[in-house]
Amino acid sequence: MTSRQQLSFPRQYARTQRYTLGVPRAFTVSPDGSRVVFLRSPSGTDRANRLWVLDLDDGGRERVAADPAALLGGADEExxxxxxxxxxxxxxxxGGVVGYAVDGAVELAAFALSGRLFVAELRAGTARELRVPGPVIDPRPSPDGRYVAYVHGGALRVAGTGADGGDRPLVEPENAQVTYGSAEFVxxxxxxxxxxxxxxxxxxxxLVARVDDRSVRRWWIADPAHPDRRPAEVAYPAAGTDNAEVSLCLxxxxxxxxDVEWDxxxxxxxxxxxxSSGGAPLLLVQARDQRTALYLAVDTATGATRTVHMDEDPxxxxLLGGVPAWTPDGRLVRIADEGGARVLVVGDRALTNGQLHVRGVLDVGEDDVLVSASAGEEALAAETGEIHVYRVGDRGVRRVSEGPGIHSAVRSGAVTVLASARPGEPGTAVRVLRDGEPVAEVASYAERPVLSPRLTLTESGPRRIPCAVLLPRGYREGDGPLPxxxxPYGxxxxxxxxxxxxxxxTSQWxxxxxxAVVVADGRGAPGRSPAWEKAVKGRLTLTLDDQVEALHGLADRFPLDLGRVxxxxxxxxxYLxxxxxxxxxxxFHAAVAGAPMSDLRLYDTHYMERYLGLPEEAPEVYAENSLITDDGLSAPExxxxxxxxVHGLADDNVVAAHTLRLSSALLAAxxxxxxxxxxxxxxxxxxxxVAENLLLLQVDFLKRSLGLA
Structure with a gap:
């Protein structure tokens, strides 16, 4: 590989936003099977997504349904x-159209640009603005297409889509700490x-969510480079502190x-x-410790709820995508951890077993359920890193996707949009199937990467930890061990x-x-089995043990210099x-830690309490798993x-205080x-x-630290 290519990858990677620009995404299939709606930017370096329609009844012709540049008159998005x-x-x-919602017939799409509300008539290919108060957040058409509901200023409003228009609030917040129609932080x-x-x-x-965050602790995120600016106020529910109060109303x-009532x-x-039309509104609610959950059906006349099912786990x-749901004939669809496997359950019957590890429901049809799944524990070695699409019904299980890769799908009726990313070719190939037969393809405008991975997928160690190993493309057997x-994410x-x-x-670069680059998914990582994922309960440090096991298990098969790691x-x-x-x-002889979780008490409730419990009930668990209380900091041996x-100072997820506290603890030690x-x-x-130079700075630091030329 030439020096020019080595230097150009970080720039290309950054400019293409990790090669995601120009990739078609966010597919919707019309119920009549005549149209596929999707988003895609015009090139691999253009950030502004357009809304597209693929006309299957017109030979698979693509056309633009909404162009942000035209709708905003060439103005920059604000x-x-x-x-x-x-x-x-x-x-x-x-940028541009980053999300949209459609009516039931997939004839009308609604989306926001620069805080303004637009709708697109998908058959006609026209788009227009609805004049409503802004900024507009999360606009969604009614199933009949006559209205668009959206959030503005904490209120839920409804606008008409017809010639007479009309706009009004359905509900307004009682005070500044209350919002209607938005999801809370966690x-x-x-x-x-x-x-x-x-x-x-x-x-x-x-059904509208009401969020009251008065009891949530306030944090202040300042920009030290601009001391003249006010810090941003963030309602952040750190572990052990109060969450927002969330309720529902019809x-x-x-x-x-x-008002909808539950405990x-x-x-x-x-x-x-x-x-959906398959039954009453269906809720999934969790206890704070996330060990118990209820599936509740809502009586729309009274707001009362009844328990359809209860799940418990030690x-x-x-939480998985696409569930819970109703089948068209009114049976509950859920994913459960039963018998050591993650299975699909429809009604009272599990339709899969340990051969599959179900990861999400993609569509619920008349005769079957379309799911995303990886191989179960027994077949994992043969399909390391693969995710496939399956049709699951009373008659059995049938794989829809073919060949090694990461496959996903969207379906309505007889039409399925199948997206496949494969190890041997860049990007994602998108095919449209009708009754299982290809009828069209959706082109990708993504740039072709300037390098390709020299990739080996394997397992390592007694636990058969899934691993990816990448060597320089010019490396030859006999060249000797490599640093x-x-x-990992890990x-x-x-x-x-x-x-x-x-x-x-990036690993190949x-x-x-x-x-020699090693990527290992140890215990806690998804895609293998419930027991594998839940082994980290109270012990996030096990993830480090598995990185060590994976490294040592690969050393006899790959040219790894264990003296320079x-x-x-x-x-x-x-954090890892x-x-x-x-x-x-x-x-380990050197590390680059970006946005690390260091003081685990500073991370949010729903994530951290799931693994470590409440800080006040298990302070020793938080101390054992946190970095700033690490006994090794002061251990002379x-x-x-x-x-x-490395930390972004505007980070409101893993706030910069994590790194500042860790730095203080390191300095004190x-x-x-x-x-x-x-x-x-x-x-x-x-x-x-930033993205480009961050890669260059990391490799410079690692080479200096390991004494490499």
Whole structure:
């Protein structure tokens, strides 16, 4: 590989936002099977997504349904603070139309641009603005397409889509600490629930979440580079502190209001809401310790709820996509941890077994359920890093996707949109199937990466830890051992060992700098079995043990120089990297820790209490798992290893206090380290120059620390 290519990858990677720009995404299939709606930017370096329609009845012709440049008259997009926060929670770095919602027939789409409300007529290919108060957040059409509901200033409002228009609030907040129709912080950040209101199938009323965050502790995030600016006020529910109070009400378009009742004291977390013609509104609510959950059906006349099902688990109950739901004939669809496996349950019957590890429901049809799943524990070795799409019904299980890769799908009726990322080719290929037969493809405009991974997917150690190993493309057998760089996330909800090309590009770039790069998904990582994921209950430090086991297990098969081992990571991976050099300096000789969780009491309730419980009930557990209370900091037998701490000062997820407290503890213990503050950067690093230079600075630090030329 040439020097030019080595230097150009960080710039290309940053400019293309990790090669995500130009990739088609967010697919919706119309019920009649004639249209597929999706988002895609015009090129691999253009951030502004357009709304597109693929006409299957017109030979698979693509056309633009909404162009942000035209709708805004060429003006730059201006995001209101509420939209910036929503995009941060969803890790959205693109611009233009980043999300949309459709009516029941998929003929009308609603979306926000610069805080303004727009609708697109998908058959006609026209788009127009609805003049309503702004900024507009999360607009969603009614199933019949006559109205659009949206959030503005903490109120839920409804606008007509017809010629007569009309706009009015359905409910307004009682005070500045109350909002209607929005997801609270932990729902959006940790539960995977980004919505706060749901239309009735009949379009005559809505279920609306009311959030009161008066009791949530306030934090202040300042910009030290601009001392003239006021700090941002953030309601952040840190572990052991009060959450926002969340309730639900039914609001009729005729002005009626009915409050929904359940035991919110015992089950304060509103995790999921489902409302379809298959049955009454369905809620999934969790206890604060997340060991008990209720599936509740709502009586829309009275607001009373009845328990449809209750789940219990001694560790925690995982929240998964697409469930709960009703089948068209009224049976409950859920995913459960039963018999040591994660299975799909419809009604009272489990339709899968330990052969599959079900990861989410993609669609509930008349005759079957479309699911995302990986191989169960027994077949895992043959399909390391793969995720497939399956049809599951009373007649059995059938795989829809083919070949190694990461596959996902969207379906309506006979039409399925299948997206496949494979290890041997860049990007994602999107095919449209009708009754299982290909009828169209959706083009990707993403740039082709300047490098390709030299990837080996394997398992390591007695626990058969899934691993990816990447060597320099010019490496030849007999060249001798290479310094090692572990590049993990290593924690819950963050699978990194994937049978796809693009997820390993950064690791390959580090390999080109002269490293053998190892990525390992130890206990706690998703995709294997419930027991594997839940082994970290109370013991997040097990993730470090598994990195060591994976490293040593690979040393006899790959050219790894165990005398020169570094580790890098971000977020949980940053926590793992810092812990590696502090607790196992006998194994790790340098680390780059980006946005590390250091004082675990500073992280949010829903995440941290799931794994470690309440701080006041288990202070010793928090102390054992936190970095700033690490006994190894002051242990004279533990040699100091080079450590670079990197943190965005505008991060409102893992706040910069984590790194500042860790730096203070290291200084007090006489431990040398470096701190790289990123001004104006949040938990993401979407800024092109920051993202590029961050990679270059990391490789320079690692080479210096390991004594490499």
């Amino acid at each position: 995001l209101p603070p509420e939209e910036r926060a929503r995009r941060e929670r969803s890790r959205e770095g693109a 729902a959006a950040e940790e539960m995977g629930r980004s919505r706060g209101f749901w239309w009735a199938p009949e379009s005559d009323r809505l 609001l009729g378009l005729d002005g009626t209001r009915t 919110r004291g015992r089950y304060p977390y509103l995790a999921r809401v489902h409302w 560790d925690w109950l995982e 090692v760089l572990l590049d 924690g819950p909800h963050g699978q990194r060992v994937l049978a796809a090309h693009n997820p390993h590009l 580090f390999a080109e700098q002269g490293f 570094a580790v890098r990571g971000w977020s949980f991976g940053g 990297a810092a812990m590696a050099v502090l607790r196992r300096p006998d194994v 533990n040699p100091a290893r080079p450590l670079m701490l 006489g431990r040398p380290h470096e701190v790289l503050p990123l001004t104006g950067v949040t938990h993401m690093t979407p800024q092109e120059q």
